[in-house]
Each structure stands twice: as structure tokens, then as C-alpha cells.
Amino acid sequence: MSEPLVLGIETSCDETAVGIVRGRTLLANIISSSVEQHARFGGVVPEIASRAHLEAMQSVITQALAEAKVSLKDIDAFGVTAGPGLIGALLVGTSAASGLSLALDKPLYGVNHLSSHIAVDALDEKQILDPAIGLLVSGGHSSILKVADLASDVEVLGATIDDAAGEAFDKIARLLELDFPGGPAIDRLAQSGNSDAIDFPRGLTHANDLDEHLYDFSFSGLKTAVSRYLKQTPEAVRADVAASFQEAVVDVLLSKALSAAKAHGYESLIIAGGVAANSRLRSEATRRCEIAGIRLRTPPIGLCTDNGAMVAALTSLMVQAGASPSGVGFAADSSSGLERLLWR
Numbered sequence: 258m259s260e261p262l263v264l265g266i267e268t269s270c271d272e273t274a275v276g277i278v279r280g281r282t283l284l285a286n287i288i289s290s291s292v293e294q295h296a297r298f299g300g301v302v303p304e305i306a307s308r309a310h311l312e313a314m315q316s317v318i319t320q321a322l323a324e325a326k327v328s329l330k331d332i333d334a335f336g337v338t339a340g341p342g343l344i345g346a347l348l349v350g351t352s353a354a355s356g357l358s359l360a361l362d363k364p365l366y367g368v369n370h371l372s373s374h375i376a377v378d379a380l381d382e383k384q385i386l387d388p389a390i391g392l393l394v395s396g397g398h399s400s401i402l403k404v405a406d407l408a409s410d411v412e413v414l415g416a417t418i419d420d421a422a423g424e425a426f427d428k429i430a431r432l433l434e435l436d437f438p439g440g441p442a443i444d445r446l447a448q449s450g451n452s453d454a455i456d457f458p459r460g461l462t463h464a465n466d467l468d469e470h471l472y473d474f475s476f477s478g479l480k481t482a483v484s485r486y487l488k489q490t491p492e493a494v495r496a497d498v499a500a501s502f503q504e505a506v507v508d509v510l511l512s513k514a515l516s517a518a519k520a521h522g523y524e525s526l527i528i529a530g531g532v533a534a535n536s537r538l539r540s541e542a543t544r545r546c547e548i549a550g551i552r553l554r555t556p557p558i559g560l561c562t563d564n565g566a567m568v569a570a571l572t573s574l575m576v577q578a579g580a581s582p583s584g585v586g587f588a589a590d591s592s593s594g595l596e597r598l599l600w601r
């Protein structure tokens with residue numbers, strides 16, 4: 258099928274999201290978030306997220322179809338996030354997608370959440386989809402992926418061994434008494450700070466860590482160092498702390514991603530996930546990629562966080578590559594990495 262019309266459903270965490278694409282053209286991207294219902298608990302409550310998905314699903318699908326100006330019977334294939342994610346939340350999405358697939362007699366693809374974060378890059382139709390290193394950095398993930406082919410060959414080279422990058426931003430923001438979510442708040446405060454003011458540690462970059470953790474991340478030592486610095490330095494300039502912390506994160510993320518590109522002979526780097534919105538990460542990535550002769554691919558900020566368009570994008574690539582569908586009845590998997598790109 259040359260330009261399939263694909264509807265993608267994403268419910269792995271607290272966003273009920275539906276995207277519609279035709280080939281690599283984005284037609285609709287509707288998101289309903291339950292984030293406010295979780296705020297007073299200080300984190301996502303799985304049961305609340307699942308219920309919110311159930312309540313929002315029908316209206317999000319209807320809105321997406323209206324935005325794309327298509328009807329359900331026009332859809333050629335359905336895609337849905339099958340893992341990783343919160344199991345109850347995933348099941349709402351996979352059940353909805355299975356129902357649609359059965360009722361309309363159209364193929365269903367259960368796809369991987371991590372690879373769809375990267376696949377959203379394909380929705381820039383001018384983008385050449387050459388093999389790339391993917392740096393996936395959000396509140397839930399920090400991974401370096403080797404993306405030989407978006408639809409069929411994605412491998413995890415490394416991941417965080419403790420907090421995700423976004424989680425680190427959120428925790429440091431709390432120490433600095435900034436608002437949630439912490440990433441944008443630190444980004445803003447850091448603009449007026451000196452990033453060289455404090456030399457915070459770069460986790461897992463020492464020679465003796467590299468044997469075992471070449472492309473892995475650790476942010477817990479950095480968090481401890483910032484916390485200790487704030488306790489020991491009453492006169493600390495908060496903007497300098499924010500800028501120096503941000504610099505340490507950006508430095509480690511880009512050093513490891515670019516060294517992976519070099520080691521594997523890849524000429525492109527894709528940065529995705531909520532932290533890809535960080536202004537320092539974006540400017541420093543541009544600078545370092547230029548020096549290294551690497552082509553930088555960063556999806557628009559609005560498509561970096563969880564959404565349905567990324568699921569539809571990956572599904573569309575799979576349909577175009579001739580992959581056989583999952584069919585209904587596959588089991589969602591909360592803890593999968595990238596062992597599976599497509600569920601069977």
C-alpha cells in the first residue's frame with residue numbers, strides 16, 4: 258500500500274492520544290491528558306490513568322477523525338502502543354484498537370512505544386530516513402538507540418540505570434523550589450546563569466565505568482551533588498546551579514550519543530522525548546553535530562512528548578514496508594524494551 262491512511266492510539270501513560278497520518282503526512286493529532294488528576298499524588302496513579310483513558314477514548318477518536326476530515330471506514334490500518342507502559346493503561350488502548358480492527362475488518366499493528374518516539378521524525382516528509390542514532394530523553398525514558406531501520410531494526414545500545422533525564426530535571430527543580438514540570442522551569446532559569454560556575458559530576462563517563470556502561474546513563478550522583486551543594490552553599494546563585502546542572506546533563510547525553518554515532522559509523526542523530534524541548538540541548542546538539550559532521554534530526558517540540566501521531570507514523574512505515582499485522586489478541590507488555598518492534 259503506497260500511502261496508507263493509518264489511525265494510531267497511544268495510552269501508555271497519562272495521555273490518551275490519537276493521531277492520523279496518510280503515508281508520512283500528519284493529518285490529525287489529538288491529546289487528552291490526565292496529568293492534573295495525578296498532580297496531588299506527586300506522580301502518575303495507574304488506576305486513575307486507566308479510568309481517564311476509558312473516559313476520553315471515544316471523544317479523542319471522534320475529534321481526530323474530524324480534524325483529519327476522514328471517517329472510520331476510510332482507515333486502512335490501526336496502530337496501537339503495545340508496550341512498554343502502565344499495563345492497565347496499555348490495555349485500554351489495545352482493547353479500543355482491537356475493537357475497531359474487528360468491527361471494520363482492517364489490520365491492527367501493536368507497536369513499540371520507544372521506537373514510535375523516534376519514528377515521529379518520519380512525519381517531516383522532506384526528511385531522509387537514513388540509519389540514525391536515536392537519543393530518547395523524556396520523563397520516563399533515557400536511551401540511546403541504534404536505528405538501522407525505523408520499521409524493522411531498532412536496538413537499545415544503552416539506557417539509564419536510575420532516573421530518566423526528565424525525572425532528573427523534575428527532581429532538581431523541586432530542590433530549587435521551581436514549579437512542576439521542572440524541565441521548562443530549569444531551562445528558563447538557566448538562561449540567566451553561568452553554566453561553568455559549578456563543575457557537577459558527569460555520571461558513567463569515567464574510564465572504569467565505560468567497560469560496562471559505555472552508552473548507559475546515571476543521574477543519581479548528579480542529583481546528590483546538587484543537593485549537597487545547595488546545603489553547603491547558602492549564598493548559592495540559583496540560576497548558576499540550574500545552568501551548571503543542565504550543562505552536566507546535556508554534556509553527558511550528547512557525548513554518549515555522538516560517540517555511539519561515531520562507533521557505529523552513523524551520520525544522523527535523532528533527539529526525541531520531552532527533554533528534546535530543552536533549549537541548551539538543542540543548541541549544543543546543533544553545535545556539536547556540525548563539528549562532528551552529523552546530521553541532526555529533531556522532531557517539532559509538540560511531537561516530542563507522548564502522542565498518537567508517533568504511533569500512526571511507525572505503523573504507516575510498517576504497512577509500507579509490507580510487515581504482516583499483529584492481529585487482535587496479542588498481549589500488551591508493560592516492561593518490554595525493544596525486543597519487539599511489532600507484536601505478534
Ligand code: KG4
Pocket residue numbers: 270394395396397398422423424426427438439440441444530531532533534535536561562563
Ligand atoms: O515525553 P514527556 O512529555 O513525558 C514522558 O515522560 O513520557 O517528557 C516529560 C519530561 C518532564 O520530565 C519534563 O520536565 C521534561 O520532559 N521537559 C524538559 C523540558 N520540557 C519538558 N526538560 C528539560 N528542558 C525542557 N525545556
Ligand code: ZN
Pocket residue numbers: 370374395397398562563
Ligand atoms: Zn514516552
